[in-house]
Amino acid sequence: MATxxxxxxxxxxxxPIGYILLAAFWALAGWYFYVSVLMTATAELRNVYNAMGxxxxxxxxxxxxxxxxxxKRLKTEQALLTAPISLxxxxxxxxxxxxxxxxxxxxxxxxxxxxxxxxxKVEWPVTIGLFIGMMMFGGAMIAIGMFISSxxxxxxxxxxxxxxxxxxxxxLDNVAKIVDNSLIKAFLYAISFNNRFYDFTLGVIQLKDVxxxxxxxxxxxxxxxxxxxxxRYS
Amino acid sequence: xxxxxxxxxxxxxxxxxxxxLSFSIDQGEVVGFLGPNxxxxxxxxxxITGYLSATEGNISIAGYDILEEPIEAKKHIGYxxxxxxxxxxxxxxxxxxxxxxxxxxxxxxRQHLEEICEAVRxxxxxxxxxxxxxxxxxxxxxxxxxxxxxxxxxxxxEPTVGLDPQQIIEIRSLIKELGSKCTVILSSHILSxxxxxxxxxxxxxxxxxxxxxxxxxxxxxxxxxxSVHVRVLGDEEGIRKTLVSxxxxxxxVYNGLKEESAHEFRVVxxxxxxxxxxxxxxxxxxxxxxxxLRFAEMTLEEIFLDLIAKEDRE
Numbered sequence: 001m002a003t004x005x006x007x008x009x010x011x012x013x014x015x016p017i018g019y020i021l022l023a024a025f026w027a028l029a030g031w032y033f034y035v036s037v038l039m040t041a042t043a044e045l046r047n048v049y050n051a052m053g054x055x056x057x058x059x060x061x062x063x064x065x066x067x068x069x070x071x072k073r074l075k076t077e078q079a080l081l082t083a084p085i086s087l088x089x090x091x092x093x094x095x096x097x098x099x100x101x102x103x104x105x106x107x108x109x110x111x112x113x114x115x116x117x118x119x120x121k122v123e124w125p126v127t128i129g130l131f132i133g134m135m136m137f138g139g140a141m142i143a144i145g146m147f148i149s150s151x152x153x154x155x156x157x158x159x160x161x162x163x164x165x166x167x168x169x170x171x172l173d174n175v176a177k178i179v180d181n182s183l184i185k186a187f188l189y190a191i192s193f194n195n196r197f198y199d200f201t202l203g204v205i206q207l208k209d210v211x212x213x214x215x216x217x218x219x220x221x222x223x224x225x226x227x228x229x230x231x232r233y234s
Numbered sequence: 235x236x237x238x239x240x241x242x243x244x245x246x247x248x249x250x251x252x253x254x255l256s257f258s259i260d261q262g263e264v265v266g267f268l269g270p271n272x273x274x275x276x277x278x279x280x281x282i283t284g285y286l287s288a289t290e291g292n293i294s295i296a297g298y299d300i301l302e303e304p305i306e307a308k309k310h311i312g313y314x315x316x317x318x319x320x321x322x323x324x325x326x327x328x329x330x331x332x333x334x335x336x337x338x339x340x341x342x343x344r345q346h347l348e349e350i351c352e353a354v355r356x357x358x359x360x361x362x363x364x365x366x367x368x369x370x371x372x373x374x375x376x377x378x379x380x381x382x383x384x385x386x387x388x389x390x391x392e393p394t395v396g397l398d399p400q401q402i403i404e405i406r407s408l409i410k411e412l413g414s415k416c417t418v419i420l421s422s423h424i425l426s427x428x429x430x431x432x433x434x435x436x437x438x439x440x441x442x443x444x445x446x447x448x449x450x451x452x453x454x455x456x457x458x459x460x461s462v463h464v465r466v467l468g469d470e471e472g473i474r475k476t477l478v479s480x481x482x483x484x485x486x487v488y489n490g491l492k493e494e495s496a497h498e499f500r501v502v503x504x505x506x507x508x509x510x511x512x513x514x515x516x517x518x519x520x521x522x523x524x525x526x527l528r529f530a531e532m533t534l535e536e537i538f539l540d541l542i543a544k545e546d547r548e
Contacts, residue, residue, distance in 0.1 A: 003335035007321075014323055079319035079379065082283040083336045084308040232287040234246070 004080075004093025005100070008067070012101055021062055025105045028055050033112050043120040046201045048109060049130045053197050056102075056138055057170055061162035063101055064145025065155040067094045068224070072153040087225040091146070095221055098142045099135070106134045126203035133200025136213035137193060141166055143220035150227045169193050236261050236310075236387055236417050237282060242291035244277055244441070251277045253441040255291075261386070264413035266428035266435045266449075267421035270538065274441035275421040276316055279391050282419070283313045295387065309337075312385035316392050318376025322365040326356060326375055329364060330382065339383040346382070354378045354408060370401035377408070388412060390420040394427060406430055425449075425537065437541060444541045452537075460506045463489070464513055465496040465526030476520045477501055480512055496525055 012018045029052055036047035071077040080090055113127045145162040152158050173195045176188035189195055196209045237259040244252040252274045259265055267275045280286040282293055284300045284307065293300045298307035321329055330347050339346065351357045354374045359367060364375060373393065380388060393409065394402045409431050412418060422428050428435050429449040437445035437452070445452060466473050470488070477486045482504045489498035503509050510527055517524050 003332065007332050011321070011323060074319070074322070075315065075317045076319040076321055078280075078285055078313070078315045078317075079333065080336070082285050082308060082311065082313045083333075084305045084338065085336065086305060232285070233289075 001085075001089040001093040001096070004085075004090060005097045008094055008097030009100055012063075012066075012097070017062065018101070021059055022105060025052075025055060025059055026108050029108050029112075037112070037116065043116050043122055045109060045112060045116070045122075045127055045130065046203075048112060049134060049201045050198075052106065052109065052134065053137055053194070053201075054170075056134075056141060057163070057166045059105065060098075060102070060138065060141045060145050060166065061159040063098055064142055064149050064162060065159035066149070067098065067146050068150040069153050069155045069158045072150075073155075081228065087228055088221075090228075091221050091224045095143060095146055095217070095224075098146065099139055102138045102142060103135060106131065106138065109134070123203070129203050129205045130200060132205065133197060133209075136210060137197045137200070140193060140213045140216035140220075141169075143217040143224075144169075147220040147224045147227070150224045235259070236296055237419070238292075238294045239278075239282070240292045240294075242278075242281060242288045242293060244274070244281060244286065245289045251441050252281070252288075255438075255441065255443055257436060257443060257446060259417060259419065261417055263434055264409075264418045264432045265420075266432035267419065267438055268423070268425060268428050268435050269421075269438035270423055273438045275438055276391055277441075278438070279313075279389050279419070279421060280315075283311055283389055284308055285313075285315075309383070310386045311389060312380035312383065312387070313389045314376045314380040314391060314393060316395065318372055318379070320364050320372060320376060320379075323363070325363050326351075326360050326367075326378075329375065330378060333379045333382050337383045341384065346384075350378045350381045353381070353411070355404075370397050370404075373397060373401070373405065374408075377405075381412075384416075386416055388416050388418045390418065392421055392423075394422070394424075402427075437538075439538055439542065444538075444545055460503055460508060461530040462501045462503075462509055462513060463498060463526070463528050463530050464501060464517070464524065465492055465498050466517055466522045466524055467496055468522040470497050472520065473497055473499065473517065473522055476516050476522070477513065480509070480516055482507055482509065493525075498526075500530060 029048060032048050032051040036051075037043070037045065068077070071080060109131060110127070113122050113124070116122050144165055145158075148161045148165065149158040152161070170193065172188050172192040176185050176192065179185045179188060196212055199206055199209050235258045239255055239257050242252060242255045243250070255274075255278060267278065269275050277286065281288050282295070282300065284304050287301055295307040296310045298310075300307045321332070324332065330350070331343075334343055334347065348357075351360055354377050356371060356374050356378055359371055364372065367375065377390070377393070380390070390409065394405050397405060406427065409418060409420060413431065420431065432449060435445070435447060435449050435452055436443055464477075474486055474488070477483060477499060483501055484504045485502040487500040487502070489500055492498045501509060501513060510529075514524055514527055
């Protein structure tokens, strides 16, 4: 697992795309930090987190698109799938590599925290909590992106497909607002990522939200292993 | 038994790729899968390595079922697919390191990698990026990858396809060398290649095993009827009569006009005897001009037709 993880991170940062995405993410986050924190002279990092959540919807498809598509296209998956490792080791290795890369992206907010702490008092428990929330929210999206990447050998299709799905998931709570049926409304709210992420941005870490995101991660990692299991039999 | 393939069938949707295939391979054998493209060679290899699973039947490697205990079974296999699974953005060194870790190899790393690179002759490109290597080198890097962990069973899918003649000779002698240390399965659609390297041939066509023999026996039994192709100028009926009247001739088959005006016949003897001089003498005495005379060498296609016809008769 660690072998796969290391290779993935190295491969990601050996192409320019890794640096471009990192630069774009930090630039956008910096802009929001400037507008919502420095301009208004508040020590509130919440809006920055909210904005980063939205930017992640654009970032993550481009991070996860190559995870399995590239191996399928280059046939290197034959080496991975005939090596004496389990499918879970393979899938978790890939998943955690994206989690690490995402963590590097998101870690910029901790830098902002330190910056703000020079001028005013930062509520560290809240900031750390927000960071964990970002990772939960991002992890669920990465698992979905990885799953979609395992379905195609075309990276562009993987990226666009993931983007479409994440965007759809992102507007679930808006859809919920206009639905009359209370049961469907409640269901949509329950599976809405944004709704749960919002709790984190308030600095509240609720067990049910953590369990929700971990379940999504587990589910889509599991689905990814099933894709390979199923393909062997097709 | 190192490899046991037991009544294995593979279907892709409606298409039957491998049809009730059974064979077993002992330690130390060098086995060639011979068959035309699309015969099911790669599919069979992919099933043995656990990349694909059989629709029906079982495969076990060193006693471990490839689907029940895949990790144990895969530890015994080194696999070089038709297209070497190379990460072209890595150097040879990085790639082999990666495979070393992926296979959880326990052999001391530096020495092991050095020995492999020495064996497949890639020491000189060890620090180069794979993207920039020639096809021949890439094939050898793929082979090096398969050798990591010193597997007992080496599976090579069309290892010489796309290489130039010099490289083909090198790879063949390399495989021969490896065959003295471990069990090798390789596939090819070239009979002479299998003859050069293997001590056992499995002929596969349409997913079925149609022959399982040593290469010598195979070519003896097949092309061993000592048929002669003869090209003669003159009257077709007259030539035929002369040929049929020869002793020990079982059958005379007319192949048609060749080189515009020459009649070609295939003369099949009753037993394995060399009829060439008799044929030439008889024809010349009969007043015909012989312009060509040779033993019929069977092409791979003819071997297949022959084997399939044989199977149908049985």
